[in-house]
Amino acid sequence: MCSEIVVWTYDLWKIYKTPYGMISALRGVSFSVRRGEIVGIHGPSGSGKTTLLKILAGLERPDRGEVIVDGYDLNQLDENGLAMLRNTIVGLIPQDYGLIEELTVYENIELPLLLARVPKEERHSRVIELIEYIGLKGREKARPKQLSGGEKQRVAIARALSNTPSVLLADEPTANLDQENAIKVLELFKQVNRDFGTTIIIVSHDPKVLDYVDRSFVIRNGVLREVSPQEALGSS
Template structure:
């Protein structure tokens, strides 16, 4: 058993966090059908930051949506934290997304009228966490992402990088096992994007979270522990990143 900087205990296991076997997903029918995934198989090791790389339209978002339980494959299976998503009904998928998977998107998705702290606290309110415990958890998470002094500011008062940090803190609110990030630096400049990617890597190492991050930026790929590359709907492991042998941020 290990304990992260936000005071959360987590277990160390050698079982992969994500196992994908022969996933197929198409959109449309007949000659106009788009075959987004053509038999994708891969594993995401527990406790690593894994980059999912591929050109635009390669199927990265489709794969993330299937692993996150936001979409259903035509065939094949995805298993997250030992649970086969195909075995879950709608309520089971909802609980999986709420309790065990955190999502970070390119567009941040923050509620404009709420402060940074209130945005991070939304998932905890939905779980009816007592207010004192919720406030403590929110404060810990905003400290973790370097925004302890910006708790009361609204998204419009924050930079793009700060907004994405709030989004990451919100995704971690319910202590997920898996963090899924779809082009989380797509709207940021190069320097800020690198800072966000370094933050994700630090979160993985300190909180025991596994992160699967889709990115097209080759400089950010170099910060990952492992790289998976999508090519024409088929995924191939691109090897181990130098990040494994370099000191953390």
């Protein structure tokens, strides 16, 4: 495995100001992920998992600290730079899938390619290739509400992969799935990692995820640390 660092953070803080006071969602998070690794981040509800992924994806800015993703210093990027990062470097699979209900499976997967101004023919072949890859051939015209949870999750994965990102960020990808579909989704991550060398960060409560990751971290009250597989199992 190549030991190049692809995600690096140092002393990341995120503080939300609410009418009821300040919430410190991240409190000095420092960690790194090597290219080609799959890592798991486990932690209870409200511990800061989604906040961390949003910062890595350039959707939120930290209040303090450094973030470097595939060589880009996120603090140095303006809004256009962050949009470029989201379109080409990072693929985020949100906790609720984030699919657009009015669009078909095909159109949902095509959307990031449209935004990146990929020419039509190239877009078409890429979308068809991805639909086959996730095993949904024949469902191109279906809308999200006609799909099962596992199928929606796979469409969200295909959409996140459309611009061949270096880093895939998956927020609770098995939370709403039964055992069989959860395993299918985790196998798909393993396959993506093998086929494209994509670095994958999976945030989860689910102990099954531990069988699919190279390293695990636990986050509690906004504080992250690396743990052994046994310790991660205890905290899932």
